[in-house]
Amino acid sequence: MASKARAQAKAEERAERLAELRAQEKARERRRNVQVGAVAVVVLLLLVGVFYLVSQRGGPDxxxxxxxxxxxxxxxxxxxxxxxxxxxxxxxxxxxxxxxxxxxxxxxxxxxxxxxxxxxxxxxxxxxxxxxxxxxxxxxxxxxxxxxxxxxxxxxxxxxxxxxxxxxxxxxxxxxxxxxxxxxxxxxxxxxxxxxxxxxxxxxxxxxxxxxxxxxxxxxxxxxxxxxxxxxxxxxxxxxxxxxx
Structure with a gap:
């Protein structure tokens, strides 16, 4: 009985550890997505800014x-x-x-x-x-x-x-x-x-x-x-x- 209890405890411990690792990975993935999204927004703003700056030059002859x-x-x-x-x-x-x-x-x-x-x-x-x-x-x-x-x-x-x-x-x-x-x-x-x-x-x-x-x-x-x-x-x-x- 004692050995079965120890095995069950170890199994529960592994499950908890696995759940913790999965939670950490999801957190890292969310951070990566936020960073990628921020970079994409910055790039888009820069590109739009280029078009805007070009559009502010002197008009046509x-x-x-x-x-x-x-x-x-x-x-x-x-x-x-x-x-x-x-x-x-x-x-x-x-x-x-x-x-x-x-x-x-x-x-x-x-x-x-x-x-x-x-x-x-x-x-x-x-x-x-x-x-x-x-x-x-x-x-x-x-x-x-x-x-x-x-x-x-x-x-x-x-x-x-x-x-x-x-x-x-x-x-x-x-x-x-x-x-x-x-x-x-x-x-x-x-x-x-x-x-x-x-x-x-x-x-x-x-x-x-x-x-x-x-x-x-x-x-x-x-x-x-x-x-x-x-x-x-x-x-x-x-x-x-x-x-x-």
Whole structure:
């Protein structure tokens, strides 16, 4: 009986020790999660801060900005005879561009269909690949491939899909060539026509679009120019308000 009691006591002692070890491990795991979460928040704030600081630089030289529909890059909606002309410079990775897109796309499309506005969307690369992977130049390059191979309507749908599927700047991985091809096909492009160009990666199109934006002193995204005037605060309300909406 005594030996059985001792065995039971030892078993209970082991169980208590095991429970204590598990509790300690859970505590350590909670601390790690808190630390990882804190680091992620700091990184996100730094990235947002970079975009914000860039956006506070001097505005574009509107005299050097090609009129809506006159750029060698980008895609347009609406009629050139519309009373209002809008040029939007954007980066496919910029969260503020994604926000503006989501808040204005349907309304601008309706106004374009009604003959009220002519919009020229001009994607370019705002920040280099050393800071934000090479997704932005690859996305702009893919946009150029789709525009050249499938035309403006498909390119505009591809443009919209890129923003709808916009990755976070802090993502551990970014959409690869296959993912971009899939979106291009979803937009209406022929896979055989666009896959080689998209798989080729960063192209002269992305460099050309970026050079044109830089020559016009476009230093932030989104940069929105309405009827020849750059908006100081390019929000959805400011954009729609500038065209009387």
């Amino acid at each position: 509107t005299d050097g900005v090609a009129a809506a529909g006159q750029s060698g890059y980008g895609v347009t909606i609406g009629s050139e005879d519309a009373p209002h002309k809008v040029v939007i410079y954007e980066d496919f990775l910029c969260p503020f561009c994604g926000q503006l897109e989501g808040q204005t796309r349907e309304r601008l499309q309706q106004l374009a269909d009604d003959g009220e506005v002519f919009v020229d969307y001009r994607p370019f690369v705002l920040l280099d690949a050393e800071q934000f992977d090479d997704y932005s130049p690859r996305a702009v390059s893919a946009f150029g491939v789709v525009r050249d191979e499938a035309g403006d309507e498909v390119a505009k749908r591809f443009h919209d899909l890129l923003f709808e599927n916009q990755p976070e700047e802090t993502a551990s991985s970014f959409p690869d060539a296959d993912a971009l091809v899939d979106l291009a096909v979803q937009a209406g492009a022929d896979e055989a026509a666009v896959r080689p160009g998209i798989e080729a990666g960063v192209s002269d199109y992305a460099q050309g679009a970026t050079d044109e934006a830089q020559e016009a002193r476009v230093q932030s995204t989104p940069t929105v120019i309405v009827d020849g005037e750059a908006l100081a605060n390019p929000t959805a309300d400011a954009l729609l308000g500038a065209i009387g909406q």
